[in-house]
Amino acid sequence: MTRSLAVRRPATRSWLPLTLALLLVATAIAYPLTDGGTRDAVSWTIVLLGSGVSVSHAALSRGLRTGLGVLGLVAAVAVLVEALGLATGFPYGEYTYSDALGPTLLGVPFLVPLAWLLMAWPSWVLAARLVPRSRPLRIGVAAYLFAAWDVVLDPQMVQAGYWRWAHPEPGLPGIDTVPLTNLAGWLLAGLVLMTLLDLLVERTARPGPPAIGDVAPLLTLGWMTLGGALAHAGWLDLPGSAVWGVLLALPVLVAVVRRERSRRR
Numbered sequence: 716m717t718r719s720l721a722v723r724r725p726a727t728r729s730w731l732p733l734t735l736a737l738l739l740v741a742t743a744i745a746y747p748l749t750d751g752g753t754r755d756a757v758s759w760t761i762v763l764l765g766s767g768v769s770v771s772h773a774a775l776s777r778g779l780r781t782g783l784g785v786l787g788l789v790a791a792v793a794v795l796v797e798a799l800g801l802a803t804g805f806p807y808g809e810y811t812y813s814d815a816l817g818p819t820l821l822g823v824p825f826l827v828p829l830a831w832l833l834m835a836w837p838s839w840v841l842a843a844r845l846v847p848r849s850r851p852l853r854i855g856v857a858a859y860l861f862a863a864w865d866v867v868l869d870p871q872m873v874q875a876g877y878w879r880w881a882h883p884e885p886g887l888p889g890i891d892t893v894p895l896t897n898l899a900g901w902l903l904a905g906l907v908l909m910t911l912l913d914l915l916v917e918r919t920a921r922p923g924p925p926a927i928g929d930v931a932p933l934l935t936l937g938w939m940t941l942g943g944a945l946a947h948a949g950w951l952d953l954p955g956s957a958v959w960g961v962l963l964a965l966p967v968l969v970a971v972v973r974r975e976r977s978r979r980r
Contacts, residue, residue, distance in 0.1 A: 732772040732931035739764040740938050747950035754875065755815060762826055765833030768935050773836055776927045777920035784915045789835045792911065793828035794820055796904050806900030809881040816877055831908075834864045837936035838905075839912050840929050845970050854913055858905030860936065863963040865901045867943040869893045870956040889955025940964055 742760050749757050769789075774782025798821040800807045816824035842857035866887070873879055873892040883892050944960030947953035 728775055729927040729931075732768045732775065732927075733934075735764050735768045735771065736931040736934045739768065739935060740942070743938060743942060743946075747946045758875070758877075759826060762829045762833055765935055765939070766829040768931050769832050769836035772840075772927070772929075772931050776925035776929070777916060780919040781916055781921075784919050785836055785912070786832065788911055788915055789832045789908065790828040792904075792908050793831035794823050796907075797821075797823040797827055800900065806896070806903045808894045808896035808900070810878055810897075811881075812878045813876055815875075830868075834861060834936065834939060835908060835912065837932035838864070839909055839916075840932045841936055841967070841971075842909070843916075844929065845974055850913060854906060854909045857909040857912070858902055860967065861905035861909065862898060862901035863960070863967075864936070864940050866890075866898060866963060867940055867947065867956050867960040869897060870953050871943065871947065871951060874951065874953065887955070887959055889958060891955075 739761055742757055742764060746754065746757050746761065770782050770786050773785040796806075799805060800810065801812075801822045804810075812819070812822070812824055812827075816826050818825050838860035839853075839857045841860060842853045846853040846856055870890055870892055880892070880894055880897070883894050885895055886893050887895065887898070940960055941964055944957040944964075947960065948957035
């Protein structure tokens with residue numbers, strides 16, 4: 716009986732990441748309807764809510780050690796990679812942040828590692844569902860998801876004046892503010908991060924299946940990509956990144972449908 720209660724107790728707290736995810740969606744809907752300082756506040760709120768989804772879900776589903784490990788690992792890798800990028804131009808290309816993002820560490824605004832955290836855990840969670848038995852494929856899928864999200868995000872952040880590239884071309888067709896080197900850099904950074912994240916979960920997660928479901932991180936991932944593409948097409952005048960967001964999401968959606976059908980057989 717004691718063991719049964721211990722297993723069920725985290726499930727009673729599954730409302731926390733889901734509530735944060737729903738608040739994130741509501742706040743993200745407000746983003747294209749605001750401007751100026753209000754939009755800056757909305758951006759911070761989205762990132763804080765999303766990072767809260769990731770940490771709380773990791774802790775409740777796999778255990779506190781995993782939740783704290785995800786927070787520390789993603790933040791450390793984000794700061795190191797972004798600081799390297801600012802100093803050398805590798806792996807993203809030469810870019811600079813604006814002062815609108817607030818305090819920094821090694822030149823990297825605090826908002827940036829939180830944004831990594833917002834999407835890193837959901838990307839890994841979906842990859843783990845799609846490819847549970849192959850670590851190399853799981854890491855590759857997670858890195859793809861992580862980079863695809865950035866294809867939607869970066870044009871929006873450049874438009875908002877949060878950062879810019881010294882040499883934004885050549886870029887993906889329809890996106891003239893973000894270079895292809897940025898996509899290559901995100902794929903490389905994603906492979907490194909997801910490898911470390913996969914090892915972290917393996918070594919710190921409590922035994923057995925996850926204690927709660929994955930609705931919250933999957934909702935976060937879906938809305939930040941497809942919802943972001945919708946906002947780009949309808950309100951932010953960024954049709955190029957909207958199209959790319961949908962195109963990059965299509966193979967993932969097909970894989971999700973096929974996976975769910977195979978599980979039901």
